[in-house]
Amino acid sequence: MADVRLERITKRFGDVVALNELDLHIEDGEFFCVLGPPGAGKTTMLRTIVGLERPSEGSVYVGGTEVTDVPPGERNVSIVFQNLALYPDKSVYDNLAFPLRQQKPRPPKEEIDKRVRDAAKILRIEQLLDRKPARLSGGERQRVAIGRSLVRAPLVYLLDEPLSALDALLRLEMRAELKYLQRDLKRTLVYVTHDQVEAMSMSDRICVLRAGAVQQVAPPEIVYNEPANTFVGQTVGTPPMNLLPLRADHANGGVELRSQSFAIAGRGGDALSALAARAGQAVQFGARAEDVRIGQDAAGSPLRSRVIAVEPLGGEVIVDLDVDGHIVKAMTPPGIQIEPDELVPLSFDFTRVHVFENEGSAVYRAGGEAHLSISAPA
Amino acid sequence: MSAKTLRTTARTVVIALILALFLFPVYWMITMAFKPQPQWAPTTGETYWFPESPTFGNFKRIFGGEPTDESGLGFLTSTPIDATDSIITSLIVAGLGTVLALLVGISTAYGISRFRAGGKLLPFAILQLRMFPPIAVIIPILFLWTYLQLNDTYWGLILIYGAVTFPFVVWLMRSFFDEIPREIAEAAIVDGCSNFGAFRKAILPLVKGGLATTALFVFILNWSDYLIALVLAGSRVITAPVFLSQIRSASTGVEFGSQAALALILILPPVILAIAIQKHLVRGLTFGAIKR
Numbered sequence: 310m311a312d313v314r315l316e317r318i319t320k321r322f323g324d325v326v327a328l329n330e331l332d333l334h335i336e337d338g339e340f341f342c343v344l345g346p347p348g349a350g351k352t353t354m355l356r357t358i359v360g361l362e363r364p365s366e367g368s369v370y371v372g373g374t375e376v377t378d379v380p381p382g383e384r385n386v387s388i389v390f391q392n393l394a395l396y397p398d399k400s401v402y403d404n405l406a407f408p409l410r411q412q413k414p415r416p417p418k419e420e421i422d423k424r425v426r427d428a429a430k431i432l433r434i435e436q437l438l439d440r441k442p443a444r445l446s447g448g449e450r451q452r453v454a455i456g457r458s459l460v461r462a463p464l465v466y467l468l469d470e471p472l473s474a475l476d477a478l479l480r481l482e483m484r485a486e487l488k489y490l491q492r493d494l495k496r497t498l499v500y501v502t503h504d505q506v507e508a509m510s511m512s513d514r515i516c517v518l519r520a521g522a523v524q525q526v527a528p529p530e531i532v533y534n535e536p537a538n539t540f541v542g543q544t545v546g547t548p549p550m551n552l553l554p555l556r557a558d559h560a561n562g563g564v565e566l567r568s569q570s571f572a573i574a575g576r577g578g579d580a581l582s583a584l585a586a587r588a589g590q591a592v593q594f595g596a597r598a599e600d601v602r603i604g605q606d607a608a609g610s611p612l613r614s615r616v617i618a619v620e621p622l623g624g625e626v627i628v629d630l631d632v633d634g635h636i637v638k639a640m641t642p643p644g645i646q647i648e649p650d651e652l653v654p655l656s657f658d659f660t661r662v663h664v665f666e667n668e669g670s671a672v673y674r675a676g677g678e679a680h681l682s683i684s685a686p687a
Numbered sequence: 688m689s690a691k692t693l694r695t696t697a698r699t700v701v702i703a704l705i706l707a708l709f710l711f712p713v714y715w716m717i718t719m720a721f722k723p724q725p726q727w728a729p730t731t732g733e734t735y736w737f738p739e740s741p742t743f744g745n746f747k748r749i750f751g752g753e754p755t756d757e758s759g760l761g762f763l764t765s766t767p768i769d770a771t772d773s774i775i776t777s778l779i780v781a782g783l784g785t786v787l788a789l790l791v792g793i794s795t796a797y798g799i800s801r802f803r804a805g806g807k808l809l810p811f812a813i814l815q816l817r818m819f820p821p822i823a824v825i826i827p828i829l830f831l832w833t834y835l836q837l838n839d840t841y842w843g844l845i846l847i848y849g850a851v852t853f854p855f856v857v858w859l860m861r862s863f864f865d866e867i868p869r870e871i872a873e874a875a876i877v878d879g880c881s882n883f884g885a886f887r888k889a890i891l892p893l894v895k896g897g898l899a900t901t902a903l904f905v906f907i908l909n910w911s912d913y914l915i916a917l918v919l920a921g922s923r924v925i926t927a928p929v930f931l932s933q934i935r936s937a938s939t940g941v942e943f944g945s946q947a948a949l950a951l952i953l954i955l956p957p958v959i960l961a962i963a964i965q966k967h968l969v970r971g972l973t974f975g976a977i978k979r
Contacts, residue, residue, distance in 0.1 A: 361873050
């Protein structure tokens with residue numbers, strides 16, 4: 310039993326608020342990713358959990374025990390730093406043995422030896438035990454750093470962008486390995502990254518962080534399909550979610566979202582009442598690239614948009630289109646015959662679109678009774 | 688001659704001239720140490736570039752040997768001298784002064800580097816200690832030392848040597864500590880070390896090279912001091928440089944030959960020290976600690 314709970318954590322560095330009233334509950338045995346742009350407070354959050362930073366306000370709990378004022382070495386939490394921070398003068402063996410040798414009472418030599426070799430075996434670095442970190446490759450150093458946090462079998466593992474310095478192929482490999490490792494260990498693992506692909510592919514739950522505040526905590530598919538706000542929509546997923554500024558208005562007993570060259574009409578369903586309440590206000594219409602329909606798929610749409618660029622990616626083609634001066638990216642199957650400057654019909658998959666209020670929070674999500682459709686401007 | 692060889696030649700000549708400028712005094716001292724008295728104090732006005740009939744007489748003289756009368760004129764009459772005590776005194780005060788400066792300086796440097804101790808002011812406050820010419824403060828210190836009864840004592844010299852070289856230790860060691868990513872100490876703390884444990888087990892081994900360099904540098908400063916030892920001591924506690932300056936005789940005045948011999952001996956401890964620690968006199972020890 311080792312969950313991690315952050316209660317109203319605020320961390321200030323002078324005038325800078327790194328974490329702002331953070332409330333978070335990381336479940337026991339969970340692979341938990343913290344995703345956010347640089348400067349969002351991800352690293353500060355990890356350092357607060359491990360105890361290298363003391364929160365300005367709020368409490369930290371590990372396994373149900375408050376540890377806010379417990380020194381890092383006594384929290385039974387390990388951390389892999391972004392720069393790894395191996396002890397450069399010590400061999401791989403001594404790097405791995407170091408945390409065990411600090412324990413009080415110090416375990417007998419044979420036990421330390423056994424645990425070091427066990428960890429080395431799991432990470433397949435047994436043949437490197439005599440080497441110094443300088444003589445290791447990037448991937449090997451990575452393993453040693455993970456090994457150092459593995460040997461003392463902590464309750465919670467923290468990893469700070471551990472794969473960011475590896476080349477793409479190695480990163481892919483380590484990603485899978487880390488996931489298997491965590492599954493075998495059945496321990497709580499908090500993984501900080503700015504790479505949404507890592508977050509999506511590895512985690513049980515993702516926490517999207519922005520400017521020290523939690524934006525959304527949910528399993529990857531929920532974060533992807535039901536972003537809580539425009540920031541989450543644009544942080545998770547490649548390309549980022551398309552956003553179009555529209556104006557909400559009453560029309561024919563329903564709601565209409567208007568732009569210069571098209572409008573989106575809503576009919577029926579309680580879900581639309583939130584939209585109706587924003588009549589006269591600006592809103593943001595969100596649709597993922599794969600939910601944008603163009604060409605034949607959008608036949609019948611009154612909206613015509615100009616193709617700006619075509620980016621073939623092999624598995625799919627990204628088409629950049631101009632909609633009332635905003636760029637909309639559409640993801641289409643390969644083999645589409647389309648040229649820049651062409652005018653193509655454009656529509657959306659209205660079962661999967663989102664409407665956000667102008668400040669960013671979601672106010673409408675497709676589904677249920679409500680139905681949106683595209684039409685010519687009023 | 689092509690432009691390239693011309694440039695190479697010119698460069699070689701310039702380097703040779705600069706080297707000659709710096710090495711000539713050393714050459715002069717070494718040859719002087721082995722010259723018999725008539726050659727380092729020739730009455731004929733002749734210059735001896737190289738000792739003819741080299742002798743150890745000068746060395747014997749500074750370690751209690753009878754002054755030799757190489758001139759055969761019976762002029763050389765002076766009391767026997769022995770530099771042994773002064774060399775031991777110098778080893779003690781320079782050595783312990785260095786240890787003191789290192790102990791205090793390393794702690795200060797680590798505090799400044801790792802914990803920003805003293806903010807921006809303290810590092811510069813420490814640096815400005817070095818901006819006074821020693822002669823400007825030595826008289827007030829003399830009064831202070833007299834008041835504290837530290838005048839002409841071993842501890843008096845050890846304390847002042849520690850204090851004078853402490854800023855060097857802080858500034859040198861600070862730059863070594865600054866090069867170490869703070870995560871290394873933090874990793875040690877997460878691994879269960881105290882702050883001091885992290886410093887001792889994770890950080891100190893990484894600055895061995897810097898520590899050796901700093902120790903050598905500070906020792907040379909203390910070892911070669913003349914002014915402070917002359918003013919704050921010199922009656923009971925006599926360091927080797929002070930002793931050296933006082934080697935003179937009634938017949939020849941300053942005994943350049945004996946002084947050169949002692950100077951040559953005084954060069955040895957720093958040289959031996961440098962050779963002993965030379966494998967640590969390298970940098971880049973943190974390579975491999977972090978991914979770049």
